Amino acid sequence: MAYRAFGDGLLVSEAGFGCYRVDVAVDEHRGVLRKALLHGINLIDTSANYSDGGSEELVGAVVSEMVAAGELRREEIVVVSKVGYLQGQNYRLSQERKREGRPFPDLVEYGEGLEHCIHPEFLEDQLTRSLERLGMATLDCYLLHNPEYFLGWAKNAGISLDEARAEYERRIELAFRHLESEVERGRIRGYGISSNTFPASASDAQFTSLKRVWEIAQNIVPEPHFQAIQLPMNLYETGGVTERNNGGQSVIEYAREKGLVVLINRPLNAFKGNALYRLADVAVGAEDRGRVKQISALISELVRLEGEFQLSEAEYEKVAAGRLLQEYGQQFQSLDHWREVLSQFLVPTVQQGVQMLMQRGVTVESYVKHVNAAIQAFTSLYQLRDAEKAAEIKRRVTAAEPEWEAPTLSQTALRALRSTAGVTTVLVGMRRDEFVDDVVTELKREVVVKDRLHSWQTWNS
Incomplete structure (x- = not known):
């Protein structure tokens, strides 16, 4: 397999193990994570709210077992987790704190059973809990998880766009300052943002500007540890390369120029209009x-x-x-x-x-x-x-860009992303053995990595 740089001295596989729907309570998930790691997939992406903490517990259990057995070393893998959502046990914690008269500051009360927060007090609490579930002293990268929830709340509350964006940036700066302190404490190596609106139009009320985020980080310390972004991208949602929303550059172009790690999520689940497209072959008999x-x-x-x-x-x-x-x-x-x-x-x-x-x-x-x-x-x-x-999607994609042709549609979708300059790792949900096999087979094939704007535009024309 080919590996790519992730920060100082770390190398990661071109596809990572996405933990969105995995849980420590499911034995099959333990087996597939173990299999992926043994086959060389060494980036794991999880979050505090995935399976209400069960996803982080799974990662911690499998990694600790494999390290103890001498099957891998902790420094050989890169673990990314995220923070921001208050659901499940975090939501209950929030309600209890409110009853005690000490709510989390800057809390976004989005709806029944769902809140959001990136205030330092919440970040410190959540990082402590995540590290405990993971059984780790240090997290390789810690991402603010969809902070644009604030912008959605502000829009619904009738707050002007200028006022909302100014407050949004204040909250991000406050979070970044705290995360720099967590780097100093040794609890994280770096940080970043996972946002569904990095690829959005700059006029979108919930748009997150990487350019502004980068500038905020640069104004905090001379050499900030802001190192990674995560965004959705797939064959139908192409804004990461086609939307010129950062001073004439796409978000991936801008990230590449600044040397940032780019993690791609939702590579095989595409939304187009009101329809969901699963970018994978379907067996029929x-x-x-x-x-x-x-x-x-x-x-x-x-x-x-x-x-x-x-x-x-x-x-x-x-x-x-x-x-x-x-x-x-x-x-x-x-x-x-x-x-x-x-x-x-x-x-x-x-x-x-x-x-x-x-x-x-x-x-x-x-x-x-x-x-x-x-x-x-x-x-x-x-x-x-x-x-x-x-079959029709695969035919059309490979007609638009022959270099993306692969035996399966999921491999074609993965190849389109990993062959695009600026993409570091594509996060794939691998909850079954055959999903791991499919990804590993594709990763062993060589691809030409280059600027693929023309290919993405041709496919979408």
């Missing part, structure tokens, strides 16, 4: 095509069975899988969207209805069998649709 052909018959049978239950209209709403699938079944955006609706709405609704029928002594075996068959059939339908979309 002959059985999937067979199930799809049965959809019409399955729905007809479900509607017939539901009609035989002789329910009131209110009761029928709970036993209406056939009617719901008939009306809405083919209207979802993707396989992920279908699964989300399935788990959060359809399955709980059907389970409640079936339980009601069973309490009345109604025989439900045939109905449940047909519901399960219909769910399988619609899952196959969305697998087929997503597979067709993935």
Whole structure:
């Protein structure tokens, strides 16, 4: 594998282990992190709010076990964590402090169950907790996690843009001054910002200007330890290279000029309009095509069975899988969207209805069998649709830039990013063994790294 510079003396793999949805409570996640590290992926990106602290606990457990076993050395890996969100246990901590009359200063009360803060008092508290969960004395890099939440809150509160940005910069400067003190204490080696709005238009009310952030850091100490930024970028969200929002330069261009580390998140989950595109191949088989052909018959049978239950209209709403699938079944955006609706709405609704029928002594075996068959059939339908979309995206991308062609769409998406000058590491969620294999296979291939603005513009034209 090729490795790239991360600060003074550190080298990192071109893809990092993204910990957004991993948890110490899931044994499979322990195994895949261990596998990734053994294969040479040596940057881990986590956050205090990922799995409500469970993500940091997982990283700490796996790294300590592997170090103790002599399988790796702590200095061989780079651990990045983030701070800012108050959810779960942090939200409860915040509410308790309020009751005690000592709330965190500069708290952004964004909504029920969600607050945000980058004040030094909160940063110090959170860094202590993160280091304890990680079982580490020093964090390689500590990022303010989406500080633009303040700008979103200010907009909703009717605060003028100029006033909001002045206050935003004051809060960032206060945070940076504290983080410089944490470097002096030896608890972090460097710091930075992870922001979803680094690639936004400069006119966007929530835009975070890297140029201004850089200037703030430079005004604090002669040689600040501001070293890294993190932002979303993928085949559809290309603002990192195409939006000229830093004095005529893109955020990645500006970061490259200043020698900053650039971490890319969401490389395989792209938002375009209101649609989510999963930039990965989808496996389909002959059985999937067979199930799809049965959809019409399955729905007809479900509607017939539901009609035989002789329910009131209110009761029928709970036993209406056939009617719901008939009306809405083919209207979802993707396989992920279908699964989300399935788990959060359809399955709980059907389970409640079936339980009601069973309490009345109604025989439900045939109905449940047909519901399960219909769910399988619609899952196959969305697998087929997503597979067709993935093949078309891959065809169009490689036609626009042949150097990005790779055997899988996920490898193509990763190659586009890691071949772009200025990108240090692409953070990939690798929650299963096959995801690690896919990434490692791509990282072992050589790529030409250069200014890819023309390629990104051609693909998006």
